[in-house]
Amino acid sequence: MRSEIDETPDALARILANRDAIVEVAEQIKSADPRFVLLAARGTSDHAALYAKYLIEVLWQKPCGLVSPSTTTLYEARPDMSDVLLLSVSQSGGSPDLSEVTKVAAEQGALTVAVTNTPDSPMNRAAKLGIDIHAGPELAVAATKSYTAQLLSLYLLIDAIRGGDGSDAVRIPELARFTLDSTATEVAEAVQRYRFVGRMVTTGRGYSWATAAEGALKLAETSYLTARTYSGADLLHGPVAAVDDQTAVLAVCSAGRGGQAMPEVVNRVRDRGGDVLAVGSATSDVSAHLRIGTPECAEELSPILEILPVQRLALGLSLVRGGDPDNPRGLSKVTKTR
Structure with missing residues (x-):
């Protein structure tokens, strides 16, 4: 856990170096012009989703909500998801409920995007689009660098959708190192x-x-x-x-x-x-x-x-x-x- 916290600035720098891939996803989302955004996540990733909810409502000014996965997995709800963007956020992309929510949302008409640290995960395979958060292997059970990587990746996505160039985030790796020191x-x-x-x-x-x-x-x-x-x-x-x-x-x-x-x-x-x-x-x-x-x-x-x-x-x-x-x-x- 200690070493993975210390690796955070490098992970953040990798995300910025790969911003173009995030911009490509942002362009496809802009073309779809969703009327509403939903976020699906569990655990630490749920807090990254909460952060994204503020970004979406404040910076993009789209209505946004957090999914209750059990409505899909346990109660078998199948709402109309036309013109909805679903962002599924997970470090591993391996939780069955999030994969099922992503799959069902796509079947019901949503544009689905997986935000993960594991590009070949089941959740990624269920989604139309994917964003690699580039945190690198995370061995400690408690998520640390993958959480901050999710935050920056989600920020760059929403910033690009609203037409930003990511410039406010350029110094974040440096500031992260300063914060740790x-x-x-x-x-x-x-x-x-x-x-x-x-x-x-x-x-x-x-x-x-x-x-x-x-x-x-x-x-x-x-x-x-x-x-x-x-x-x-x-x-x-x-x-x-x-x-x-x-x-x-x-x-x-x-x-x-x-x-x-x-x-x-x-x-x-x-x-x-x-x-x-x-x-x-x-x-x-x-x-x-x-x-x-x-x-x-x-x-x-x-x-x-x-x-x-x-x-x-x-x-x-x-x-x-x-x-x-x-x-x-x-x-x-x-x-x-x-």
Whole structure:
């Protein structure tokens, strides 16, 4: 897991070097002119899909939703998918439910695109078009570099569809390396501060909610923490009542409209006694007990950088708590669900 996190900048550079292949897919999507976009994913990839949902609705301004695969696989629903774009996102492309959703969507009229790290996977074979995220082999069960590779690939796809040239992302590999190099001390401090914590709430707004969601999953699967994620708005609609002085709160706060909504959220959880760790490029704007800053970039690209210290936090907590982050108990690299 450690080495694969460290490989992230190189993986991001490979994606940018292969941007032309993503642009070709984008051109075919533009020609189809879908009226609606659906996203199908599980686990870590589901958080990449959540990120893509914000990209699609904000940058492309198309309505977008997340698929419930069981409506197809268990309940055998067959809705009319004419003029719909289905993006299926998976590291392995090997989960039977996602392959079936992709296949059925194509049969029902959708334009289907597989976004995977395994171009010869069953999901790719079920889709009309495919995007290789170029993360390279990922051996640790906990996905790290494949997640950030999914984020950048999805960004470049939506950016190309809207007519962008990808220029805002050119420095992302460099900024990712800087983030890894510059946050090591703060991450180590956070590991010591939270090594005995029993539960954690993660929260963010806008694009950064995907980071909060993925952070909760990483902490749960590697460190065996009871971790729950909420958007900052949803947290204030009830769950904040459960925060107390035994609760750690990971608040993702980066420059942009999402980050501007976070000071109110952080103040509320602090009032409840929560111990706040703020991560992102706008941590100085919130009242936190500990901060891990990341470089500022375009808001829609910030999740690629935000997640890096969170991945390292999960790694560090797992190790000091006696876990095996490469092989968490009860998990395998490819989860086959239906």
